[in-house]
Amino acid sequence: MKNSAKIPYGIRNNRLVHISQLTRAERGGRCGCVCPECRTPLEARMGDIVRHYFAHARGTRPCAGGTETGIHLAAKQLIADRKEIPIPLLQAVLEAKDSLGYKHTESKVIFPGHDRQPVDDTKLEFSLGDIRPDLIVSLGQIEILVEVAVTHFIDAEKQQRLESRGQRCIEIDLGDIPRNLTPVELEEHVFNYQRAYWIVNPKIEAEQEKLRPRLQQQIEKANKRIAQANIAREQEEQRQREQHARMEAYFKAQEQKHAELKRQREEEQRRAREKATEQAEIRRREAEVARQLEAKAERHRQQKTWEQERQQLDLHEMRHLAMELFASCQRIHARSGKVATSTRFCLPMARHNLERDIHKMDLEAIPTAVETRTEYDWMFGVPSREWKLVALLGVVYTRESIQSRYWISIQAIERYLGEFGYQPIVALQRAEQLLNTARYYHILAEDPALMALELLPRPLDAIAEFVGELDNFNMIHLLAAKLDELAFIPKPANSWR
Ligand SMILES: [Zn+2]
Structure with missing residues (x-):
């Protein structure tokens, strides 16, 4: 190919x-x-x-390389033949970066450039020390080195050598022209100043030096603007920080205020509670005082009443009554030995119940405990056999109570006896009332007749004595109990003595 x-x-x-x-x-x-x-x-x-x-x-x-070498040689030959060169645009450009790294440029067109500059002389292939330019042209006192580049362009090393010599040098770039061009076309390209550029021109450096202050100024301005912007930004940031701090402080203050208000409210509520408690306590104490006063007044009234009643007591009458009751009891006592031991019951209800119970109990004879006489047999004013049978069969000892442990108080027995019509003798009852009255009004010690009543027994003693007899005859088993109360377990009839 x-x-x-x-x-x-x-x-x-x-x-x-x-x-x-x-x-x-x-x-x-x-x-x-x-x-x-x-x-x-x-x-x-x-x-x-x-x-x-x-x-x-x-x-x-x-x-x-035949094509390119031919074009290269033809271009050089054209310049030598015509004694003309293109003068490229001569422009000083100075660049520098500001503090943000942006590039700033100052430039000045020293010479606008044009296509065909007649020159005085042209030399081809003329060696200048270590440099061998394509042509050297002279224009008055000025020599200009001309390089025509088709495939070989000035490299950095050659450019440095040229610069160190300080000699003006241009390069004409024909790298991209059509390879099959005509001589006319080649001439258009060779002398087109826009295809040429300065490799070295001392004026550029001189002009750059002139541009330097302006660039400096531009950079300073830019840096100043940047610094101002930085300051403004910092100020803005500071302002925002302060604003933030103010808001923080505001919210904190609000929080503290709310906390303080809450604390105050709670304190007030606590005080209100304390006050309420105190007032309740005061009211309670006042009520207590009032109650005590009332109680004292009541005691005083009672004392008054007691004293009035005591004054109104007819002591003579009481003494007389006491002597009469004592005598009456003495008579009952004396007579009791003569009461006939009747097998018949005088009270209709007692008779009915006892007959029935005796029948139920299937008793062959009256139990010995009932027949046994005791100290207080006389007290009820009826034959002792009767009240004892009532106590035994109707109250203490029944078929039902045999089945289980039984408990009954002496007062209850006395009450049951009352239900059957056996009231303790009236004289003993009245004697007890009189004693109580005398004790209440503190006059018992004042009269021997009243004191004598204390010698008379209580009806309960008769019952207690009788229950003790039941135990003696193994009819019940007495259990330890409180005073005036009995607990016992009835025993079956075949164990009785
Ligand atoms: Zn060849």
Whole structure:
């Protein structure tokens, strides 16, 4: 394929020849040209369809750079022939960064550039020490190095060398032009100042120095703006922090205020409760005092009443009654020995119940305990056998009570006896009432007749004595009990004595 590389320029007699300069007679191998790069013969391809071009002759070993070397040589030759160069835009540009790293630029156009600058002289392939520029042109006193770049551009190392020499240098960039161009087209490109640029120009540095203060100013301004913005931002942040702190303080104060109010309310409630408690206590004490006063007044009234009643007592009458009752009891006592031991019961209800119970108990004879006489047999004013039978059968000892432990108080027995019609004798009852009255009014000690009543027995004693007899005859088993109360277990009739 390389054979078909389209080469626009060939060399004939050490002169560059463009394909368009050949006549039809010089087509093919008759062109007499060699490759500008490798110097091997070229053939002129001059067909009717595509633009004419050179190519390495068939059978030769083609190079890769024939096209570009030809264009490069032709461009240099054009400049040398015309004694003209493009003057590129000469511009000083200075850049610097501000404190935020943004790039600021100051620039000045020193020379706007133009296409064809006539020069006094041009030298091709002239060596300057270690530099070998394509051309050196002179313009008055000024020498300008010209580099034409098709494939080889000035690299950093070469640029440094050029700069260190401080010699003006331009480069014409032909890297992207069409490879099959005509000489006319090439000339347009070569002298187009927009294709050229300054590699070195001392004026640039001088102008840059002039720009430096302005750039400095610009940077300072920018930095100042940045600093101001920073300050403003910090101030704003500070303001926000303060605002936040104020809000915090406000909320905290509100919280404390609420807490304080709550505490006050609770304190008030506590005080109110305490006050209520105190008042309740005061009322209670007042009520207590009032109650005590009332009680004292009541005691006083009772004392008064007691004293009045005591004054109204007819002591003479009481003494007389006491003597009469005592005498009456003495008579009952004396007579009791003469009461007939009747087997018949005088009280209808007692008779009825006892007859029935005796029948139920299936008793053959009156129990010995009933028949036994005791000290107080006389007290009820009826035959002792009767009241004892009532006590035994109707109250103390029944079929039911045999089945289980039984308990009864002496007073209860006395009460049951009352239900059957056996009241303790009236005289003893009245004597006891009189004694109680005398004791109540503290006059007992004042009269021997009243004191004598204390010698008379109580009806309860008779019952207690009788119950004791029942135990003696193994009819019951007495249990330990309180005074005036009895607890006992009835025993079956076959164990009686
Ligand atoms: Zn070649």
